[in-house]
Amino acid sequence: MIQEVVSSAASTAADLQNKIKTKKARVGVLGLGYVGLPLAVEFAKAGFDVVGIDVQQSKVDDFNTGHSYIKDVPDSVFSPLVKSGKLRATSDFSVIRTLDTIDICVPTPLRKTKDPDMSFVVAATEAIAQHIHPGLLVMLESTTYPGTTDELLLPRLSASGLEVGKDFFLCFSPERVDPGNPNFQTNNIPKVVGGITPLCTETGALFYQQALETVVPVSSTRVAEMVKLLENTFRMINIGLVNELAIMSSRMNIDVWEVIDAAATKPFGFMPFYPGPGLGGHCIPIDPFYLSWKSKEAGIEARFIELAGHINGRMPEFVVEKIQNALNDASKSVRGSNVHILGIAYKRNIDDVRESPALDIMMLLERLGAKVTYSDPFVPSVTLNASVLKSQEMLPFVGAADCVVIVTDHTGLDYAKIVEQSKIIVDTRNALKGFRSPKIVRL
Ligand code: SAJ
Numbered sequence: 001m002i003q004e005v006v007s008s009a010a011s012t013a014a015d016l017q018n019k020i021k022t023k024k025a026r027v028g029v030l031g032l033g034y035v036g037l038p039l040a041v042e043f044a045k046a047g048f049d050v051v052g053i054d055v056q057q058s059k060v061d062d063f064n065t066g067h068s069y070i071k072d073v074p075d076s077v078f079s080p081l082v083k084s085g086k087l088r089a090t091s092d093f094s095v096i097r098t099l100d101t102i103d104i105c106v107p108t109p110l111r112k113t114k115d116p117d118m119s120f121v122v123a124a125t126e127a128i129a130q131h132i133h134p135g136l137l138v139m140l141e142s143t144t145y146p147g148t149t150d151e152l153l154l155p156r157l158s159a160s161g162l163e164v165g166k167d168f169f170l171c172f173s174p175e176r177v178d179p180g181n182p183n184f185q186t187n188n189i190p191k192v193v194g195g196i197t198p199l200c201t202e203t204g205a206l207f208y209q210q211a212l213e214t215v216v217p218v219s220s221t222r223v224a225e226m227v228k229l230l231e232n233t234f235r236m237i238n239i240g241l242v243n244e245l246a247i248m249s250s251r252m253n254i255d256v257w258e259v260i261d262a263a264a265t266k267p268f269g270f271m272p273f274y275p276g277p278g279l280g281g282h283c284i285p286i287d288p289f290y291l292s293w294k295s296k297e298a299g300i301e302a303r304f305i306e307l308a309g310h311i312n313g314r315m316p317e318f319v320v321e322k323i324q325n326a327l328n329d330a331s332k333s334v335r336g337s338n339v340h341i342l343g344i345a346y347k348r349n350i351d352d353v354r355e356s357p358a359l360d361i362m363m364l365l366e367r368l369g370a371k372v373t374y375s376d377p378f379v380p381s382v383t384l385n386a387s388v389l390k391s392q393e394m395l396p397f398v399g400a401a402d403c404v405v406i407v408t409d410h411t412g413l414d415y416a417k418i419v420e421q422s423k424i425i426v427d428t429r430n431a432l433k434g435f436r437s438p439k440i441v442r443l
Contacts, residue, residue: 012167013199016135019100020207023047028102030124032059032089035141035175036105037070038186041078044087045187046211051099052089063089072177072185096131101139101207104128105175108142109282114289116145118152125156132160134167137203139193140221141175143228143287145294148172149221150196165197171204172221174228180350190214194224232287233305238273239284240308243315246275246443250322257430257442275443277407277428278315278357280346285312285355316360319405319428319443323365326424326441327403335369340401342394342418343408344376348429351378358407359384373397377410398422406431 019025025048029040032054044050054060062069066079081087096102106120121142128138138157140149149172154164162168173193178184191208193215195201205217218224242260249256256275264272279285289309292302324334344358345351353359362372362384374382375394382389395417398404404422409431419425419435426441 012135013169013203016100016137016169017203017206020203020210023210025100025207026051026098028053028096028099029105030054030102030128031105031107031120031142032063033105033107034070034072034179035177036103037063037068038073038177039103039105039141039175040087041073041081042186042211044081045077048086048210050087051095052087053091053093053095053102054089055091057091060089060091070179072179093127094131096128096136097133100135101137102128103173104138104140104142106142108144108290110286110289115293116290118144118148121148122152122156125153129156129160132157132162132168134162137169137171137200137207139171139173139204139207141173143174143232143283143290144225145290146222146225146229147294148225154196165195165199169195169197169200169203170221171195171200172224173204173208174224174231176228176231179352187211188213190216192216192218192224192227194218194220194222196221226291229287229291232283233291235273236279236284236288236312237304237308238271239276239279240311242273242275244311247311247318250318250443255442257433274430275428276315276357277319277361277443279312280354280356280358281352282354285309316357316364319357319361319407319426320364320368322426322428322441322443323403323405324368326426330402330424332402333369334365337370337402338400339365339370339372339403339405340392340397341372341374342376342398342404342406342413343410344374344382345378345408345410348408348410349378353379353382356408361405361407362389373401376408377412394418395421 027043027048027050029036030053032052040050040052052063066082068075068078104124106124109117111117140153158164164170171193173191176189177186191212193204193208195204201217205215208215246256260272263270288305292305295302327334327337341358344356345353346356365372373392376391380391398418399421404425406427406429409429415432419437422439424439428443432440
């Protein structure tokens with residue numbers, strides 16, 4: 001009997017692995033965003049038939065026109081794959097019955113109470129559970145807390161009666177997509193993957209090896225889940241450290257930027273991070289709270305994360321204090337002053353304003369009675385306190401403002417002209433590194 005059980009597990013895995021090796025496996029990607037769409041493209045480019053699945057019919061329709069709505073994937077690559085039939089999208093989850101592999105790439109946001117919103121992952125898992133069949137490889141890629149795959153996905157998928165590691169295979173593989181990164185894209189970012197069983201890990205690693213340059217197998221889904229959280233918590237805490245150093249240096253009249261640049265000359269054991277107006281984006285300010293939430297459940301308080309979150313969260317107020325003091329030195333109050341913000345995206349040269357500290361700074365300034373305007377070549381308009389603000393032509397507004405604030409240091413702006421035409425300029429990014437002027441106030 002045992003021999004039969006072992007042999008049937010081996011044969012299911014062998015069949016699936018053979019389909020993967022010969023590129024006959026039918027690949028599915030659930031969630032066609034900045035992670036899912038590039039992943040689907042990589043497997044179609046590698047020669048697989050790929051089906052993208054998304055609940056948004058508009059996304060599915062857009063996808064099937066052969067137009068890529070993800071900037072990192074040009075139409076020149078995307079369109080031929082769709083036209084050739086290698087790549088298509090659907091909102092019909094029953095297609096999962098025909099698939100051999102499926103990658104879950106759905107959002108994992110935080111709720112306002114800073115606890116994880118797993119609703120998208122659970123919905124995706126339940127949809128897969130409805131159509132699961134022997135020989136299916138399921139991989140979760142959404143950033144989440146350690147234990148998600150074995151606690152949330154495994155029971156729902158096993159309820160079908162199929163056995164993990166024998167009838168179906170389940171892994172976690174953290175997405176590491178960095179939108180807009182000119183050097184690292186889905187195909188050449190090393191891919192960590194950990195399975196519920198060794199055979200799951202082996203099959204998941206074999207799958208990713210067909211399309212991605214480097215695959216890093218680890219011993220379990222929990223290790224793989226924790227890897228991603230370590231990566232992004234490392235960033236968040238180190239940014240919090242330099243933000244606190246900026247606050248200290250400001251009080252001690254030390255140029256924190258000069259300190260960091262000099263420390264960065266150390267050829268080992270140091271990695272520069274830079275202070276800023278606060279922490280934006282949908283990864284760094286959010287992912288670490290998955291870890292602190294889960295560790296609380298394990299009875300451990302993640303104090304580093306909470307403290308860094310507090311410091312990073314306070315930076316918009318610190319910037320507004322700088323603005324208040326700069327106006328005060330010019331015998332002006334914030335109330336009634338024209339304050340013009342340069343750059344409102346959460347980091348340079350992108351158009352994403354999610355969690356952008358610029359929005360907090362603008363709201364704080366409005367609350368103090370300032371008249372706030374902005375210019376951002378990447379962000380034509382933004383909704384703030386239910387009113388829509390439009391990006392203004394830069395130089396006229398810089399010249400007219402009582403105070404200009406560089407919140408996001410997009411490249412390509414005429415910073416010399418900005419310095420020349422500003423009365424006061426608060427620089428939160430050291431964008432004016434090479435400039436010396438009494439009107440420049442740095443973090
Ligand atoms: N920031 C600072 N100081 C720094 C670095 C960043 O204040 O020294 C701010 C940024 O302005 C931004 C926020 O932190 O508001 C996040 O910046 P980020 O450079 O970490 O950019 P993200 O949010 O796009 O992070 C992504 C992450 N990628 C993935 O999760 C797959 C992160 O792991 C990458 O390291 C990062 O891109 C990157 O290096 O570009």
